[in-house]
Amino acid sequence: MSKAASFVHPGLLHNNEDLYRIENLVKNEVYPSYGSFKLLKGKNEASFYYQLKGPFENIARAGEYGYTKAPSENDFKAAYYNSLMWSITKNELHADKAMEILRAYAGKLKKIYGPDDPLCAGLQGFMLINAAEIMRYTYSDLKYSNGWNLNDTKQVESMFRNVFLPVLQTFIKSEPYSNGNWGISVNKMVMALGIFLDDKDLYNSAIDFFYNSVDNGSLPNYISETGQIQETGRDQAHCMLGLGCLAELCECAWKQGDNLYGALDNRLYKGYEYLSKVNLGYNNVPYKVWKDATGKYCNWQTIGEAGIGEFRSVFEIAYNHYVYRCKIEMPYTEKVIKRIRPEGEGFTCDNPGFGTLLFYLGKPEKRKIDGKIEEYLSESYQDWIFESPQLKPVDNYFYIVNQGIKIKKTRISYDAGKYPYIEVKFLNFPEHKKKDWLRLSYSVRSAPEYWSFTEDNVVKKSDDIYIFDVRGSLSNNGTIFSSKKESITLLLDFGDIKGIGIDYIISKKEL
Numbered sequence: 001m002s003k004a005a006s007f008v009h010p011g012l013l014h015n016n017e018d019l020y021r022i023e024n025l026v027k028n029e030v031y032p033s034y035g036s037f038k039l040l041k042g043k044n045e046a047s048f049y050y051q052l053k054g055p056f057e058n059i060a061r062a063g064e065y066g067y068t069k070a071p072s073e074n075d076f077k078a079a080y081y082n083s084l085m086w087s088i089t090k091n092e093l094h095a096d097k098a099m100e101i102l103r104a105y106a107g108k109l110k111k112i113y114g115p116d117d118p119l120c121a122g123l124q125g126f127m128l129i130n131a132a133e134i135m136r137y138t139y140s141d142l143k144y145s146n147g148w149n150l151n152d153t154k155q156v157e158s159m160f161r162n163v164f165l166p167v168l169q170t171f172i173k174s175e176p177y178s179n180g181n182w183g184i185s186v187n188k189m190v191m192a193l194g195i196f197l198d199d200k201d202l203y204n205s206a207i208d209f210f211y212n213s214v215d216n217g218s219l220p221n222y223i224s225e226t227g228q229i230q231e232t233g234r235d236q237a238h239c240m241l242g243l244g245c246l247a248e249l250c251e252c253a254w255k256q257g258d259n260l261y262g263a264l265d266n267r268l269y270k271g272y273e274y275l276s277k278v279n280l281g282y283n284n285v286p287y288k289v290w291k292d293a294t295g296k297y298c299n300w301q302t303i304g305e306a307g308i309g310e311f312r313s314v315f316e317i318a319y320n321h322y323v324y325r326c327k328i329e330m331p332y333t334e335k336v337i338k339r340i341r342p343e344g345e346g347f348t349c350d351n352p353g354f355g356t357l358l359f360y361l362g363k364p365e366k367r368k369i370d371g372k373i374e375e376y377l378s379e380s381y382q383d384w385i386f387e388s389p390q391l392k393p394v395d396n397y398f399y400i401v402n403q404g405i406k407i408k409k410t411r412i413s414y415d416a417g418k419y420p421y422i423e424v425k426f427l428n429f430p431e432h433k434k435k436d437w438l439r440l441s442y443s444v445r446s447a448p449e450y451w452s453f454t455e456d457n458v459v460k461k462s463d464d465i466y467i468f469d470v471r472g473s474l475s476n477n478g479t480i481f482s483s484k485k486e487s488i489t490l491l492l493d494f495g496d497i498k499g500i501g502i503d504y505i506i507s508k509k510e511l
Helices: 018-028 033-042 063-089 092-107 117-138 150-173 181-194 200-212 236-255 263-279 316-323 333-339
Strands: 388-395 397-401 407-415 421-428 439-444 447-453 458-461 465-469 485-495 500-509
Touching: 018 033, 018 063, 018 117, 018 458, 033 063, 033 316, 063 092, 063 117, 092 117, 092 150, 117 181, 117 236, 150 181, 150 200, 150 458, 200 236, 236 263, 236 316, 263 316, 333 388, 388 465
Parallel strands: none
Antiparallel strands: 388 397, 407 485, 421 465, 421 500, 439 447, 439 485, 458 465
8 A cells, every 4th residue: 555665764743854944944943943852852751861660571651660660651752852852962961861772661661451451552652762763763872882783673663562562563463442633643653663664565455454444543534524523522622732733644655656645635624623713712613523543432512612712732743744735725723833833742651742843844033033923913922921819818708709800920031221112902992901911020139129110101192002211210119110131020910801802912123
């Protein structure tokens, strides 16, 4: 079924061309990819100082060996992240850390236990096998003293074939019993194993499952012609997991010359656009009760509300394929991308994450100017913190007190000497609101101070735009606002109002 006469290596999520592109995006600090790299670099699991939590002889997500879930997931992520860091930085300490983890588990791991062992084998295994694929073909002992050798090939292949593969095959041979994300997670690992082990039959079996399996995890059983997903009526997190895993499977096949992205008239594309539209809050999204392969999940009457708008790092991979490789617009997915870019890590080992680094194929974007406030909130509220109701003492009792609409963002680099004017544009602006809704804060001699601005301080105003001049403003302690660059917290407190729409908050040199 495969077009490829032989397998391309490395050839799972990343081939040599990809690794070279990623390296240069970082070397040249190209945005938005460099923003995603900084998130990767900041992870403990991406450090060559990472302390191995295992290896474990047995791993599981729950049950008797459930205690191994978090530490083994962290170990597998560390292997993958350090393999990426090695490829990007060429620092052999990263390579040696990835090899340490791979060798440790290949030498000890014996069994994956249930109750959801297919997910453990599929999701965690996919992270580990991507690390192994990179290290095997970029860190050979022919060039590096601690590099991948023949014994590594024997032990790592044995681990994947004898520990991971039996769990996956048992699932595939069983009657359907789970939601579709299980079968997809299993199948992406089967495809990865086929490539890593140079096993054509295994690889082709993954393609056959993708198209033809009666399981909920086949493409036609997971995404309908309208784009609705088998788990749409359940919740949104599992939909994102499922589509992310499908995209990862398609990306591996793409590296081998097979276009599964285009299968069934770009069915995956339709799934992403539908998922994006649902999670952006559109009300006109078609939905019908799904008849699934198991007969157990046929009573979800409406779109699942749980997790709506809580975007995971699974959108860049598909967006970059369809938009940049295929020149097909994805208007709703693009709106999501603008809200979440740069993508950070995936959720546990569900998906690799960091898609703005790993899969970005677009043109360089203009880099944000250090010291200039540029918050385009109509596109994204990324890193903003929303105030929730709190317990507060009132008349010797603790009441649940509504704080009103209060949001803040910390660690904003702001140079008031260069950009003294702060402009706020609203999409709507209620009459009944607090007058001093804008506050800036930073620490002075290790203590936070606050600069409040009321509408009386506005230096220029139109129907929807308010501009403030921070020069000469005094804090709660009488301190004049700094004319040097500071790391500030930006606070907006509108009080007890029904709702408000904010277009942007920017700083400017002049009116």
